[in-house]
Amino acid sequence: MAELPDLTVFAQILNRRFKGKVISKLEVSLAKKINVSGRELKKNLENRELLQVTRAGKTLQLHFTGNQVLGLHLMLRGELVANAQDEPPRFQILGFYFEDGEGFSLIDMQKQATPTLNPKDTEVPDALEISEAEFLSLLAKKRTLIKTLLMDQHLIRGIGNSYADEILYHAGISPFSVAKAIPVKQAKILFRSIESVLNQAIEKIDKENGDELKGELRDFMQIHNAELKQTKKGEAIKSEKIGGRKSYYTDSQEIFG
Structure with missing residues (x-):
């Protein structure tokens, strides 16, 4: 699933390539997930x-x-790909065709990617916009596991399974910690880890993708990688499901609560 860093880079690429252009044709190949008619x-x-x-x-x-x-x-498997005027790509949901002949498509083999016309605003803070005070207040109110909290889009938006693991490892906090049990000092470290891990990922993905709409990039991850058996520090990487999602962690990450 595309998470905050991937989507940030996708937005940058779309701006560089298509900003200022006029859509000559919008091709609606699958309308069932749209909130209005095709x-x-x-x-x-x-x-x-x-x-x-x-x-x-x-x-x-x-x-x-x-x-x-x-x-x-994009949901779990949705992608953005360049398209051609003469033939839409496989599994297309929407095709954006511009006056200069260029364009891109939203595709999804699972047909779950969701377009929404004029989505409603939300007061839920974005992971890169939430203040430290808001974050500390949020943790202090919740008895849920910190991994679950970080992934809850009704509490904080943008972080998914992969980056939640990366952020917690960076902060040295176990995904099994109870949110409100995390001391303020460690909670502040976790807050800084969110910004650090996400921004570093944005830089790496942007450098790798250039102006191409490529898939999600994960090979730089420190711990959320099924092929890794140990960290760069030599720590054994363990895995266990939390909330139905596979989580990766090490015994060196401190458990609170």
């Missing part, structure tokens, strides 16, 4: 200029003239 979506977006692409939590938001915004949630 006809209404085309009516609202065709012949409009793409002003910018932003990331909000785990979604991309395409901003068009006429105050139209299209949110794209």
Whole structure:
């Protein structure tokens, strides 16, 4: 699943390649996941200029003239790929075709990727925008496991399974720790780890992808990698399911609670 760093880079690439261009045709190949009809979506977006692409939590938001915004949630297997005017790619859900002949498509072999026209605003903070005070207050109220909290998009947006493991390892905190049991000193370290791990990942993915809409990049991860048996420090990497998702950790990560 694409997480915050991947989506941030995708937004940057889409801006570099398509910002300022006008959609000549929006091809709706699968409308069942859209919050409006395919006809209404085309009516609202065709012949409009793409002003910018932003990331909000785990979604991309395409901003068009006429105050139209299209949110794209890639879900588990969704991808963005370059397309051609003559033939849409396999598993296409939406195809964006611009006046200059270039374009891209949202594809998903599982047909779960979700486009939303004019998505509602949310007060849930983004992982790279939440303040330290907000983060400490959030942890102090929750008895849930810290790994579960970091992944809960109703509490903090953008972090998924992979980066939750990376952040907790970076902070030296076990995923089995109870959120409110984490001392303030360690909670502050965890807050800084969120920013550090996510921003470093953005830099690495951006450098690797260039202007190409590639898939998720994970080979630089320190611990969330099924092929790794030990960390660079020589620690044995263990795995266990938390909330139905496989988590990777080491015994050196401190458990609180």
